[in-house]
Amino acid sequence: AHSSESGIVYCSTRKTVDALASELAEALGSSGIRVGRYHAGMGNDARRQSQRAFIDDDIQVMVATNAFGMGIDKPNVRYVIHNNVPESIEAYYQEAGRAGRDGDPASCHLLWNGNDFRMRRFLIDRGDAADEALDDEQRAWALQNRYRLLSQMEGYCNTTGCLREYMLRYFGDEAAAEHTAAAGASGAATDDAEGCGNCSNCLTQFEVEDVTDMARAAVRYVATRPMRFGKSLIADVLHGGNTERIRQMHLDGDRGYGELSSESVGRIKDIIGQLCGRGYLATSQGQYPVVGLGPRADEVEDEAFAFTVKRRASKRKASARARRAVDLLREEAELDQRPRVGDDAELFERLRALRKEISTELEMAPYMVFSDKALRGLCRLRPQTRDELIRVNGIGEKKADAFGEQFMAAIEEFESEHARDGA
Numbered sequence: 001a002h003s004s005e006s007g008i009v010y011c012s013t014r015k016t017v018d019a020l021a022s023e024l025a026e027a028l029g030s031s032g033i034r035v036g037r038y039h040a041g042m043g044n045d046a047r048r049q050s051q052r053a054f055i056d057d058d059i060q061v062m063v064a065t066n067a068f069g070m071g072i073d074k075p076n077v078r079y080v081i082h083n084n085v086p087e088s089i090e091a092y093y094q095e096a097g098r099a100g101r102d103g104d105p106a107s108c109h110l111l112w113n114g115n116d117f118r119m120r121r122f123l124i125d126r127g128d129a130a131d132e133a134l135d136d137e138q139r140a141w142a143l144q145n146r147y148r149l150l151s152q153m154e155g156y157c158n159t160t161g162c163l164r165e166y167m168l169r170y171f172g173d174e175a176a177a178e179h180t181a182a183a184g185a186s187g188a189a190t191d192d193a194e195g196c197g198n199c200s201n202c203l204t205q206f207e208v209e210d211v212t213d214m215a216r217a218a219v220r221y222v223a224t225r226p227m228r229f230g231k232s233l234i235a236d237v238l239h240g241g242n243t244e245r246i247r248q249m250h251l252d253g254d255r256g257y258g259e260l261s262s263e264s265v266g267r268i269k270d271i272i273g274q275l276c277g278r279g280y281l282a283t284s285q286g287q288y289p290v291v292g293l294g295p296r297a298d299e300v301e302d303e304a305f306a307f308t309v310k311r312r313a314s315k316r317k318a319s320a321r322a323r324r325a326v327d328l329l330r331e332e333a334e335l336d337q338r339p340r341v342g343d344d345a346e347l348f349e350r351l352r353a354l355r356k357e358i359s360t361e362l363e364m365a366p367y368m369v370f371s372d373k374a375l376r377g378l379c380r381l382r383p384q385t386r387d388e389l390i391r392v393n394g395i396g397e398k399k400a401d402a403f404g405e406q407f408m409a410a411i412e413e414f415e416s417e418h419a420r421d422g423a
Helices: 014-031 044-055 089-096 114-126 129-133 136-158 163-170 174-183 212-224 231-239 244-248 265-277 297-301 320-335 344-362 372-381 397-420
Strands: 006-010 035-038 061-064 077-082 107-110 208-210 281-283 291-293 308-310
Touching (some): 014 035, 014 061, 035 044, 077 089, 114 136, 136 163, 136 281, 163 174, 212 231, 212 265, 212 281, 212 291, 212 297, 231 244, 231 265, 265 308, 344 372, 344 397
Parallel strands (some): 006 061, 006 077, 035 061
Antiparallel strands (some): 208 308, 281 291
């Protein structure tokens, strides 16, 4: 549709820019579509040449990091594609706004998956060069503020409501947001009512899942202990986890403990994140953020309240084998009372997803990477070194060399997330 027109494809890392630009150039070259790239790792001359070629329409497609576009006024950009999720709604608004500045129709597309948010969290934890000038307190605040911005971006990605309305509310334009909502379907105020009639949520028919009961349970529990716990610990309590932290704090006696026992910890955390993103809950600033009530918390008790999320087509119900593996994990955890960070069952699902990614990339069956038994061993032992890794039943030296680093990195990331959330 835009073969002869200008467009920008934004990526989160330089490595992704280089890889995607090369792939697109090979795929589109035969059609006469030229592809350029732009990121801060390129030399000054190379960046200037690439930018000039794009402005002069010698390059139709520019693949770039967010380093591209500042101060560039090219009015005839017909589309902007985000190949990865941006760091914040502000960044997305600014970058997407580079399309259609001449007043003619243009389109913006945001492509994302869960790995994008894991990458963004990694980039946040790695820090920014500008942070070196900050003291410890300022650095901690900046870190948490970036997490808050990313949480809002995650809410935008997952909402089933009008995207224009979400953005207007985010920027504080409540009057315009209410006007947009009123222009859509009338009736109970849900997050999937039509609004602007122009965004993908308003134009596309997709399955939505009603998670109102989960949302109410989460907000009600936070109301009993506002600004006390992080997302992970709240999710563990609602799930009915048997972690050392829960036992030490006697949270297994709390009202709401185990109320969502049929749901995974990861899924509950996802709902809590979306509740934060939509203003029903809120997270504190600081190095260890905790969850409290948001400005819309009172709406949860309204009879008309409804909370929906997009049903992700790729999310299939766990197989009977996977459910048996989770049951075995819980039984083993009850016998093993060593201190541990986070819930083994949630870690198992994280590692199972990683195994699926690896097996798909290598075109092999998942069990050929690691068996379920080996994954349970990883969850139980949490290895940090190669020597610890090969002690896991079912993992020999060959598999440790081939896949060990990826799985140990996933375990480290999982424990860091839970430690940061106070779990």
